[in-house]
Amino acid sequence: MTAPAGSHSGGDAPEVWLVRHGETEWSRDHRHTSVTDLPLTEVGVRVAAELAARLAGDRFDLVLTSPRLRARRTAELAGYPEAHLEGDLVEWNYGDYEGVTTQEIRETVPDWTVWTHPTPGGETAEQVSARLDRVVGKTRAHGGRVLLFGHGHALRALAARWIGQPVGEGRFFRLDTATVSVLGYERETPVILRWNA
Template identity: 45%
Template sequence: MALRLYLMRHGETEWSLSGQHTGRVDIPLTVHGEHEARQLGQRLRAINFEQVWVSPLQRARQTCELAGCGEHAQSEADLTEWDNGDYEGHTHADVSREHPDWNLFRDGCPNGESPDQISARADRLIERLKQLDGNIALFSHSHFGRVLGVRWIGLPVQTGQHFILHTASLSVLCFQHERVDEPAIEAWNS
């Protein structure tokens, strides 16, 4: 069976609602985020997953569990969100006041991950995933998911700024014509 990656972003948190950069801080879903995760589970019900990988952060783990995929989920550190370093908890507007031209996907974060570092992490994960077959569920985060998507199709990490992922969204990464040299995105931010 050909490899198909089902990439899910976690449900709403207080910080995703307020627009604060949420990297490594380990915060739970809101009540609405829990509802989103259950709705996501309704969409996943008909899919048989060979494996389920989940970020170790609780917002992703909660989403995985509430979506009905937690029983056999494996924690995967490479699915963790972009390390925002000094910008953790700040909004884009906060950062822009001091650095008007700042762009996460181009500049990274001081004392956090650079674009090269997160790109290397995504590439490492992709190489491991390409060794698998069948439907694989990945529960992750907004910025890392965007990087994973663009690196899957061979684009530079900076392109990720153009690929939005809403809370509890579903994206599908696959191979066109089942050829590993033709990576494709079948669905995005659904």
Template identity: 50%
Template sequence: MNATASDEPNGHAELWLIRHGETPWSLSRQHTGRTDVPLTERGREQARMLAPILAQEHFDRVLTSPMSRAIETCRLAGLGDHAEEEPELREWDYGIYEGRTTDEIRESAPGWSVWDSPMPEGESIGEIEARARNLVQRLAALPGRTALFSHAHFLRVFAGCWIGDSAALGAHLLLDTATVSILGFERENRAIRQWNVRHPDVA
């Protein structure tokens, strides 16, 4: 893994996005929103591999989703002692599609996609975009480096809102388990500095 902080933040915010380690449902590609699925043993090992990378950096604040898979990843990665729970970092609420794979959903809803299809009893793309944009505005105003432990779809939405105020941009940003991505600034423009960096020993 070659995740590197900016040499000179220039007073701007720098956000390190860390997706939690593997869970049984991430392995089977089931949508995991409000269900508190724990890490697998492989997921715990993935999280431990993040520790020496993150230990090289100073973080002014560490925020984590309230879900145990994110909290445990944060702890095993060595930042648990400094973490605060941030409710806005929770994963997308998939409503009736919770626990189902996209292929299973498409059996009854052909062509369904999380990015442009209805989410009955869950969170619409407009609602998650509003949640992410609010958090972007809050964190962009805080100078220094922040670590965010969260989930695949929310972090993709968050990054889309960071670079273009659009949740839909997240459809183009793949994100694996236990990866580090870095958002920052290029002069006055919000930018992606690194994306989906994983430890070389993680298959």
């Protein structure tokens, strides 16, 4: 798999800040959540609101959010109610596994993970890669500092694509709810500057 389009070649290096949405009932219970539009839990609301102070000292040239309620609400609570909706930031479509835990899936498909196995009725790794490559291309073309509000598997896959790796390499990047991660450059090389902080 090739590196995403729009590789950086010097000058004012862009930075992309990633924020995973706050806790929902299903994220708390480890249920795969893509198209189901769940609200944040009380804990999710509290920790999303705490993000405002963490992000207050930084200026962003572009703020994008997944259109899903949990991401939009996190953006709002973090101080970015005007974030632009970006459909390519939605979570990996889990198809028949929507609302199902990995443990439950493994009762019939041993060793299943979203990174290594198909998701019946859902997206393939190639489809996820194609749309996240569009996000990477958009952030690189925009330049400056970009803030993205999104979802666990999709943001992990985006980080993999940022550094030119297949989306399956996202399995190495654990990402908790309401955390901040930063992608950027070391000279001309795309790197992960901060993760799951």
